[in-house]
Amino acid sequence: YPFIQPFHVEPRNIVEDDVQERVSAEAAVMSSRVSYYSRLTGSSDRLLVPPDHVIPAPEEIYVYSPLGSAFKVHGGDGSAKNPSIVTIFAIWNTMMGTSILSIPWGIKQAGFTFGILILVSVGLLTLYCCYRVLKSPKSIPYVDTSDWEFPDVCKYYFGALGQWSSLIFSLVSLIGAMVIYWVLMSNFLFNTGKFVYNYAHNVSMADNEYGTNGTDRVVCPFPDTHRNRNDTMYVFHLGDNGTGTEVFDRWWSKTSTIPFYLIILLLPLLNFRSASFFARFTFLGTISVIYLIFLVTLKAFQLGFHLEFHWFHSTEFFVPEFRLFFPQLTGVLTLAFFIHNCIITLMKNNRDQKKNVRDLSLAYLLVGLTYLYVGVLIYAAFPSPPLSKDCIEPNFLDNFPSSDIWVFVARTCLFFQMTTVYPLLGYLVRVQVMGQMFGKPYPGFFHVLLLNVIIVAAGVLVARFYPNIGSIIRYSGATCGLALVFFLPSAVHMVSLRRAGELRWPSILFHSLLILLGVANLLGQFLM
Numbered sequence: 001y002p003f004i005q006p007f008h009v010e011p012r013n014i015v016e017d018d019v020q021e022r023v024s025a026e027a028a029v030m031s032s033r034v035s036y037y038s039r040l041t042g043s044s045d046r047l048l049v050p051p052d053h054v055i056p057a058p059e060e061i062y063v064y065s066p067l068g069s070a071f072k073v074h075g076g077d078g079s080a081k082n083p084s085i086v087t088i089f090a091i092w093n094t095m096m097g098t099s100i101l102s103i104p105w106g107i108k109q110a111g112f113t114f115g116i117l118i119l120v121s122v123g124l125l126t127l128y129c130c131y132r133v134l135k136s137p138k139s140i141p142y143v144d145t146s147d148w149e150f151p152d153v154c155k156y157y158f159g160a161l162g163q164w165s166s167l168i169f170s171l172v173s174l175i176g177a178m179v180i181y182w183v184l185m186s187n188f189l190f191n192t193g194k195f196v197y198n199y200a201h202n203v204s205m206a207d208n209e210y211g212t213n214g215t216d217r218v219v220c221p222f223p224d225t226h227r228n229r230n231d232t233m234y235v236f237h238l239g240d241n242g243t244g245t246e247v248f249d250r251w252w253s254k255t256s257t258i259p260f261y262l263i264i265l266l267l268p269l270l271n272f273r274s275a276s277f278f279a280r281f282t283f284l285g286t287i288s289v290i291y292l293i294f295l296v297t298l299k300a301f302q303l304g305f306h307l308e309f310h311w312f313h314s315t316e317f318f319v320p321e322f323r324l325f326f327p328q329l330t331g332v333l334t335l336a337f338f339i340h341n342c343i344i345t346l347m348k349n350n351r352d353q354k355k356n357v358r359d360l361s362l363a364y365l366l367v368g369l370t371y372l373y374v375g376v377l378i379y380a381a382f383p384s385p386p387l388s389k390d391c392i393e394p395n396f397l398d399n400f401p402s403s404d405i406w407v408f409v410a411r412t413c414l415f416f417q418m419t420t421v422y423p424l425l426g427y428l429v430r431v432q433v434m435g436q437m438f439g440k441p442y443p444g445f446f447h448v449l450l451l452n453v454i455i456v457a458a459g460v461l462v463a464r465f466y467p468n469i470g471s472i473i474r475y476s477g478a479t480c481g482l483a484l485v486f487f488l489p490s491a492v493h494m495v496s497l498r499r500a501g502e503l504r505w506p507s508i509l510f511h512s513l514l515i516l517l518g519v520a521n522l523l524g525q526f527l528m
Contacts, residue, residue, distance in 0.1 A: 081351035084359045091339060091346055091363035093282075096289045096370065098180050099336035099477075102470045103375035104382075105394045106329035111322040112307075112379065116372065118329050123368040126337035126481075129514065130364070131357060132489040133340045134347055139496040149344055154488055157495045162488070169483040170341050171432055175455060176476030178425050181418045182459030183467050185262055187395060188415040190254040194402040197248055218303065218383055220391035221398050259463035263456060266422055270452040273442050275427035281420035288413045289370075295410050296374050299400075300381040307380055319389065327524025328474050334521060335477025336371060337364070340484050394470025426455060478522040486518030 082090070107115035136153045137145035145152070151170070154162030197203070251257055269278075307319050339346075347356050378396050382389055393399050400407040431441040433451060442448060462472065490511035497503035 082349050083351055084355055084362075087346065087350045087359050088363045088366065090349075091343075091360070092366045092370070093286050093289070094342070094346065095337065095339045095363075095367050096285065097177070097336070098184055098469070099332055099473055100289070100292065100371065100374055101184075101395045101397065102332050102473050103336070103371050104378035104396045105392050105470050106332045107375045107379050108389055108392045109323060110326035110329040111320045113321040114323070114326060115329055115379075116376065118326060119333060119368065119371060119375070122330055122333040123337055123364060123371075125514065125517070126334070126340075126485055127361060127364040129485050129489045130340050130343050131360060132493050134343055134356060134360065136489070136492050136496070137344065139493075139500075150341065150484075150488075153492060157492055165483060166341075166488060167432060167436070169480050171429060173335075173338065173341065173476065173480040173484070174425055174429050174432075175458065176472070176480070178422060178429070178455055179459045179462050180469060180472050180476070181422050181425070182259065182262065182266075182456075183463045183469055183472065184395065185266075185415055185418050185422070186254060186258040186463045186467070187398070187469075188411040188418075189262070190252065190258045191397075191402040191411050192408065192415060193252055195408045197252070198403060201245075203245065217401055217404065218387065218399050219401050220387055221393060255464055255467055259460045263460065265419070267452060267456055269419075269423040270426040270456070271445070271448055272423060272427075275424050278420045278423045278427075281417075282424075284413070284417035284420060288410075288417045291410055291413055293370070293373065295406055296377050298406060300377040303381040303383055305380045306382060306384045308384070319384075325528050327521065327528050328470065330521050331474025331478040331481075331525050332470065333371075333477070334481035334485060335473050337367065338477065338481065338485060340489065394468060394473075426452060429455065474525050478525045482518040482522045486514050486521075490514045 103119075107119075109115075110118055133150050136150065137148045140153070140156060143156075151163050151166040154166045156162075158165075272278075343360070347353075347360070350356055350359060379389070379392065382392055382399070384391075391399065397407055397411060402408070427441075430448060430451060434441050434443055434447065437443075438447070466472070494503060494508065494511050497507060
């Protein structure tokens with residue numbers, strides 16, 4: 001910033017806490033040295049920037065005014081940095097999203113043992129690619145990349161094509177997340193309303209589900225997909241007659257009415273000029289994930305483990321170790337481990353930059369253990385027999401009836417959390433789209449309204465006609481993962497090595513294999 005560049009004058013007053021002090025000799029000399037280095041070259045040439053040992057420590061930085069006063073900077077970057085433990089849990093909290101609800105279903109699709117191996121393998125691969133993203137700005141010589149993000153790095157190496165590619169796929173991931181949120185919010189609002197209605201009108205359910213009471217029942221919501229099985233269908237017993245319930249079911253439908261009711265709530269929130277109000281409620285995400293872990297532990301304790309391994313003959317309820325539908329799990333996990341578009345920003349706030357790689361690795365380990373814990377426990381505790389493991393739904397909360405009080409609390413917490421996060425995602429989409437088209441994030445009310453109507457329409461259409469949360473997650477995860485997880489980080493790394501004259505065949509083969517895995521992951525979603 002040219003207007004606050006340090007320069008040397010005679011000793012002057014320092015304004016600090018209303019107490020006037022004289023500038024020390026050391027401060028005056030420091031100002032002279034920095035000024036000397038700054039005058040050696042123009043601001044656009046970074047070859048002769050002041051070396052690190054000349055720049056004052058963050059806690060010693062003063063803003064020098066031409067009027068002869070120096071104001072000490074309080075609460076700057078030095079005091080805003082986070083310790084490693086805060087950074088690790090910030091990454092964990094950011095990465096924990098809707099994908100956690102589909103991990104048990106993904107393990108079912110891949111097979112128990114093979115699903116665990118895939119989860120660990122995809123976690124390691126995405127960690128390495130995230131490491132490459134984190135290191136990419138530092139591989140650019142003679143340029144100040146301290147405020148660069150990954151799209152800036154892509155623009156440096158690949159021009160406008162690289163920048164626009166990263167931005168477009170980032171938008172795909174954001175809009176895909178908003179569509180997923182709309183489907184899930186429709187689901188949670190439907191079941192929450194159903195719980196309230198059943199409780200208010202004394203509507204009970206017959207115990208045709210597996211379980212002995214209202215806290216450990218498990219259901220198979222779509223028994224028609226499992227031939228010769230009809231023991232898991234909902235059977236309602238009404239106190240008087242069915243007229244009231246029929247009217248309620250007509251106007252409170254998960255796909256026919258609820259997605260449209262959400263428009264009244266969410267469309268106005270998307271049109272807020274600033275999203276700072278909703279950012280205050282991001283702590284709800286942490287609370288929701290912690291409660292989900294508690295819920296999974298409680299259900300596993302109530303249901304017990306149900307695993308039957310048969311190596312040499314098949315039975316109706318055996319647990320498969322390997323299934324050909326494993327690409328569906330890889331698609332889900334690509335989105336579950338996706339944080340590549342914001343990892344540089346998160347790591348800038350880490351207090352000890354030398355520990356970035358360690359802290360990133362520990363965060364991925366924590367995320368992977370959380371996914372393993374939830375996925376394995378739900379899969380193992382699902383009662384088979386009498387039900388089949390194929391009954392595990394893409395949203396595992398759907399395997400519990402709406403009358404379950406513990407699951408009701410989980411759905412309610414997740415609904416309110418998503419209600420606050422959804423406008424934040426919409427704000428990010430608006431900033432990127434409007435910023436590129438008009439140069440400012442809020443060009444006008446009608447511009448923003450049109451964009452928000454398009455986004456909301458996409459969510460409503462998917463929730464109405466294709467509310468398959470597992471498929472939406474895996475398709476969006478594989479699509480964004482191909483570009484932002486596998487291709488661009490690998491391509492940027494290989495180009496940087498080639499320009500430095502350090503590119504070797506082992507690196508070419510390994511990173512080309514990563515790109516091929518991303519392509520295979522995307523193609524596999526359409527073949528399974």
